Structures are given as structure tokens and as C-alpha cells.
Amino acid sequence: MLNFTIRRLLLAIPTLLFISLVIFLLLELAPGDPMAQVPLTVPPEVKQKMREALGLGEPMPVRYWKWLVQFFWIEPQILIDNLFGTHFADGKLRVISWQTRSPVMDIVAQRIPQTLWVVGTAYVVGIIIAIPIGIYSAYRQYSWFDQAGTFVSMVGFSVPPFFSGVLVIVVFSVNLGWFPSIYDTTLKVDSWDSFMLQLRQMVMPVMVLALQITAQISRFMRASMLDNLNQDYVRTARAKGLGERTVVLIHVLRNSMIPVVTVIALGVPSIFGGAIITEQVFKVNGIGQLLITAIEANDLPMVQTLTFIFAVLIVMFNLIADVLYGILDPRIRYD
């Protein structure tokens, strides 16, 4: 297993390098110029110098190499510096955003908590709702509960977040006035009241994201339970007189969770992608919203870094899913 993990980790490096090259080349085609907003009175030589100061004067391979060094070598050093107070990265050039002229990773680090809070809570809530629904739908297959569950998860698949989000805003924020429609990220949680405020503003984005997650995972859970419920070992367990609760919730559930756990791991990056839209609807200033504004402002270093972070997430969670599958299911041997 360890062998397999190490092999996969090593294989992830060329994959990520290649993806970063693809992203870099795609952005190379961008027509935008970071000097577009500089006044026309600035002489061309000065403009050229400013361009070089942004690292644009050099040929393409050199810039790609510099970005790689900055992202994989200097940024981790900054992280270590911040964690332990060391001085590895003093005076080294970091990836600079064209919008704010400050390091990209600093802005990303400011934005990630908001995204993680909303997306993470939604994911946990979605899983907690989905698993019991999946178990009961499978146990009572074709009952009215199962039919209703199928319908609700179909709706969850089909209603795009930009519609369900707007719908819950109309219903809960405009008509009922229960929750604020805009997520206030400046809110500091230091008392019970501000905690309740934070909770109230998180309800709607979490609800929208959780509906989608529930739809997907409850389908998987149901299918996986159905596969296991007809197995011989279930009959054996019943025949030796175990209670129904033990049979379903211990014997069947444990085996059914194996594929579901990997699906949960695989779903994490796509949830970050889906959060781009949800963040836009509720005005959460997380990394999805950062990406949209960066694309609109033609801030290429920011777009490149963010897209690459999404790619890292995907590759990482694919790896985690594969490893988990091997750990949980003793029948699977990768060697």
C-alpha cells in the first residue's frame, strides 16, 4: 500500500507540471495588457520598464520557469517563515498580482477561510443528510420514501445553483426576511450574537450547496446499499439470528460505505468548482469570487495560480480516493 502511495505521489508530479504548462500556455494567448490602465502620457520607455518590473519582458520559457520556482520553491518557504518565524525567503520575488501589486498567495490566504467555511459546512451537512436517506431508500426499495428520495435527488441534480440560490434568496430573504441575502465577511465572531449572525448568513449558501451534495451522495449510497443487501453474507447474518438493526447498520453499512467514501473524496474538488457560482450568488468573497474578478480584470498571475490550485486539489483528492479505496477494501490490491 505504501509502495502504491509513493508511486502515485511520484506520478502526480509530472501530471501537475504538465497541467501547469497547459494553464500557462492557455494564458499566454491572452490579449490583455497589464499596462492598459497606465495613462497615455507615460513615455514608452518607462512603460517598457514597468512591464519588465512585472516580469513580462523575458521570453516565454524563462517566465514559465520563474513561475514554477516562485510557486513551488519560494511560496513554501514563505509558509514556513510565517509558521516558525524563520527567514528563508527574505527578499525573494513572489508571484505578484497585477490588480493589487501584492503577492497572490497573501490574497488567496485571506480568501480561503470564507470558502472553506461555507463549502466545508455544506459538504458535512450534505453528507450527514445523504447517508441516512440513502440507507433507508435502499432498505425500503420502491417505497414512497424511496420514490420521493429519487425525485428530490433528481431535482437536486437538475436545479442549477444559480437558480436555487436566487430562489432561496427570494423566499427566505425577501419574502420572509429570515436570513440576510449577502454574506458579510467582515463579521467577527466574538460573542453569542455575532455567532448567531454568522450562522444565519451561512444558512442559505450552505443549503444550496448541500442540496446538490445530498442529491449525488444519497444516490450513491442507495445504489451501494442495494448491491450489498442481496449478498449471501447478509442472509448468513440474518440466519444466525442477528437483529435487523445490526445486520443493516453494521454488516451492510460497513461494506456499502467503501465506494461512498471514495465518491465523497472525489467530490471535494468539484465542490470547490461549484462554489464559484454559489459564491457569486451570495456575494461570498472566497476564492471562487476572487477567480471571477481576476479573470474580468485580466490579472493573469492570479488566474494562473488559482486555476493551478484547483488542479492541485483535483489531483490530490483523486490520489486520496484511490488510497482510501485500497485501505478500506482488502480485496483491492494495487501491487
Place this chain on the structure above:
Amino acid sequence: MTELTQPMPTKPPRSQWANVWDQFRSHRGAVMGAVMFLLIVLAVTVGPLVYWNNAQYVPTGRDFLKLRDMRPIYILLWDPSAKVDWLYPLGTDNLGRDTLARLLMGGRVSISVGLTAMILALFLGTLIGMLAGFFRRLDGPLMRLCDLFLALPLLPMILVASVLFREALSAVLGPEGGIFVLIVCLIGVTSWMPTARIVRGDVLALKEREFVLAARSLGTKNRFLITRHILPNVLSPIMVSATLGIATAIITESALSFLGFGFPPDFPTWGKLLNDAVDRMVLYPERVIWPGLMISISVLAVNYLGDGLRDALDPRIRGR
């Protein structure tokens, strides 16, 4: 020798597709989904020709004040003082353009983007899956390519690419045509992977079957082997992924339009209509609800259709 007890069969044996149709008919949700989707397609193709108001018409002068911000007629049920007109069943927007006409035109764009992108993705997926499954030498590289595409962050990449290539394509094909081609290509190029994987798996299994050996021993060329003997046998998974492909394509296009990276302004699509209406949704919730409802219903219909198709085409489930 005993006599045959069974009478001679009078009816010809049932074809495979008759069985599939029977199974499909018994899935109530799937039939409803199919009917619903056909209705929507019919409405958006024929609707703009039949409907009396023009989607592009913007009233000016006194007409503008009279026609703008009209409410749908059903508002009369609870608010008799609302500004309505029976000639504008779903009301008008803040420029006085008819909402229903724009919904129908927008549906035309959304559905045609969905269908064309699905066909492109299906073509790419089938081609790559077939090549990977049939020719052993291509299998490794093509499947690595597939893995690589699956590891790309697709939504961010689509957003970036739709900004980058917009100008260039608009210059060549005109603003609307350029964006249409761009969006269809982007969705198609980023959603062929599941189809390719399924087709490859099926082709790998089919390639070892006796009928392929028989055809090969008769001297059939590779090209005919693929088109005559293998392709018809992988048709059912392709059909299922076609329906799911339409659903994802419609959602992706609407998401792009919603985020403002889709079609140019004043060119209606469902996502665009929804996005335009969000700012005024407190006063005019119907302008948000109708486009959103149309997207959701078409995707729901297509998903149910795909579900039923999968059950109908799977001989292990059939007859249960």
C-alpha cells in the same frame, strides 16, 4: 420422433428495439421526461414563429413608458391593480421587451447549444474511446490524455478560455456566431471523457468476441469492422451518455451566461435572462423564476429520459 407440440409461430420474433421500447414505456418518469423535453424543443423552435410579439422589439417614446415593466397576467389573481396586458402573457422587462418571446428565443439558443455541444462531445468521446479500445498501441496515450483532461479544473478553464478567444472568434464569425461556436467547442472539448471511457471499456470486451473474429476471418477491413460490427453494439451506452451530455451542456452554458462570460448582452439565453433579472428580483420575481424554471425543467426532463433509457437498454434490468 415425437411431433412438435408447439404450433408454428405465426408472428415474427420481436426485435431488440421493440423490447427496448416496451421497457422504456413502462418507466413512467422517463416517458414524462421525453414528452416534456419534446414539448420544450417544439415550443422553442415553433414558438417564436407563432407567437405574436417580437423578442428584439424595443418600444420607444410613449410606447416605452406604456409597455415597460408589465407584470404577468396571473398576478391579477391576487393583485387586481397590477399593470398587465393580455397581449403580453408573461409581462415585459424594463426595456419593454416581451418576456415570453425572449424566453422562447433564449430557449432556442440554450437548447441548440446543449444539443450541438452534446453531439461534439459524443463524437470526440466515441472516436477516442473506439481508437483506444480497438488499437492497442493508441490505448496508453489516449487514456493518459483522458486522465489529464479529468484532472484539469474545467469550470475555471472554460471561464478563462471564453474570455481569451472571444474577440478573435467574434471577428471571424460575427459576435453571436463566434460566441456560439466558442461555447459549443469549449463544452464539447471538456466533456468527452466519460463517454470515451465507457466506449473503450465496451470495445475492449467486444473485440474478443467470436463475431468479430468471424468478420475478421472473412477479410473485413478495420474500418468496416468498427462501423458495421462494433459501433452498433456500443450504441446503447452512447445513447445514455448523450442524454446526460445534453443536461450538463445546458447547465454549463447557463452558468457561463449567468457569470457574464456567455453570449453578448441583449442576446437572450436562459442563463442570461436569469442573470439580468437578479438585480430587480425583489420587485419582479417572475423574471428570475421563469428562465430558472425552464433550465431546471429541461435538465430534469433530460435526466429522467436518460434514467429510463439506461434501464431500457440494459438487458439485465429489462423485464423486471
